[in-house]
Amino acid sequence: MRILFAASEAAPYLKTGGLGDVAAALPKALSDTPDADVQVFVPYYKTVKDNPDFHIEYVTHFFVPLSWRSVYAGVFKATTDRDNLTYYFIDNEYYFYRDNAYGYYDDGERFAFFSKAVLESLQHLGWYPDVIHANDWQTALIPVFLRAFYMGLSSYQPIRTLFTIHNMEYQGKAHNSFVDECLGLPEDWKGTMAYDGCTNLMKAAILVSDRVSTVSRTYAYEIQNPYYAHGLHEVLQAHSYKLSGVVNGIDTDVFDPATDPLLYVNYTADELKKKLENKRFLQQKLGLACRDDVPVVIMISRLVGHKGLDLVQAVMDDLMWDDIQLVVIGTGDRQYEDMFRYYAARFSHKMSANIVFDNTLAHQTYAGGDIVLMPSKQEPCGLTQLIAMRYGTIPVVRETGGLFDTVPALNPETMEGRGFTFKTYNAHDMLDAVRRAESLFHDGKRWDILRRNDMAYDSSWKHSVEEYWQIYRSMV
Secondary structure, three states: OEEEEEOOOEOOOEOOOHHHHHHHHHHHHHOOOOOOEEEEEEEOOHHHHOOOOOOOEEEEEEEEEEOOEEEEEEEEEEEOOOOOEEEEEEEOHHHHOOOOOOOOOOHHHHHHHHHHHHHHHHHHHOOOOOEEEEEOHHHOHHHHHHHHHOOOOOOOOOOEEEEEEOOOOOOOEEOOOHHHHHHOOOHHHHHHHEEOOEEEHHHHHHHHOOEEEEOOHHHHHHOOOHHHHOOOHHHHHHOHHHEEEOOOOOOOOOOOOOOOOOOOOOOOOOOHHHHHHHHHHHHHHHOOOOOOOOOEEEEEOOEOHHHOHHHHHHOHHHHHHOOOEEEEEOOEOHHHHHHHHHHHHHOOOOEEEEOOOOHHHHHHHHHHOOEEEEOOOOOOOOOHHHHHHHOOOEEEEEOOHHHHHHOOEOEOOOOEOOEEEEOOOOHHHHHHHHHHHHHHHOOHHHHHHHHHHHHHOOOOOHHHHHHHHHHHHHHO
């Protein structure tokens, strides 16, 4: 089966969040299946084009009709060590030769071009997929354009579409004039594109895609509720018959403490003393007090509201008076960046605020941490808790979305479960969960049992890939 995977980012070429990891790991896992032919399409960003470490070659170019425009599109490719997995890059320097992937006034136009160029490129490559797997609002126009413009071509007629929602909060909203001025869609498509007084790309993709998925079973239920759906609950309820929840996995070759080249010392579940060496290395590197007897709590996250940082802010003084150390890595809203900087300056011996995206430091922090804190208000899936468990770092999470699916609450009597949880969105409930984790940390034998159990958890794509194949086969 031929699968076209379209996304706005993919590691190692560009990654700003979990989608970048998924767009690297899921196609790789799909290509493990015999007779699979997987081709991934991403924009040819400046950071990719200017990186000499990437070996990318020119394939072809053409012009894309986009409303009244006729826009240049180049196609480049990077081959992998697999014959059935190829990464294609859609080039247009006006749209993509910029310092950042997102955050521009014309993002809607940029990704409308990308979506149209992906479909147009198939004629020039002479390769037509059985399924196009589009991801998030940036590629939501692929199923729309396919239905609106390409169904008259016999080679496109058999193509089916799966649209995956990674985060409901970002839906691709634009003024109603966007349909005419940028997309050039026929008049009878305006109803499909319109929702709540504006153009909504995600809503349109939900309507026209053959199947819709999201990245955990619980989140698939949650987004049919107004609290989580950001206005699209009625649309999702009406199309629930084609909605599935498939939990994300991680690339267990990349995230493997036994082989990870970024770690100070590699280790396995049977060598937890070596994990302690990574903890000491991290403390020394970040200027924290070198203590084995204090739990290192880590937060590796985008610093934005829905990650539950208002809960952390409410009890930061309490946390800092506990006998813990806190390591934060991430960037985001200024108020949270400044809050963590303030406490790191005030408690420099026990807190380190790293307001950066640093992949090496993140790996070393997973290995050197004892507890990972994820108090999210909503979390479609979450990869941080999966990676942390792989490194023997115990999750403290709120019971929502993928966190609920992947981190069952620990029963301290039987030692069943994988972490410490709290249900209500309340700062002191979160603080209680952290303190329960702190307490067990000081019970060395039971703490090691929990760490080994978490490291043994299969967080690979093995089971999820089979669920995706079932969805693909159901369409074709």
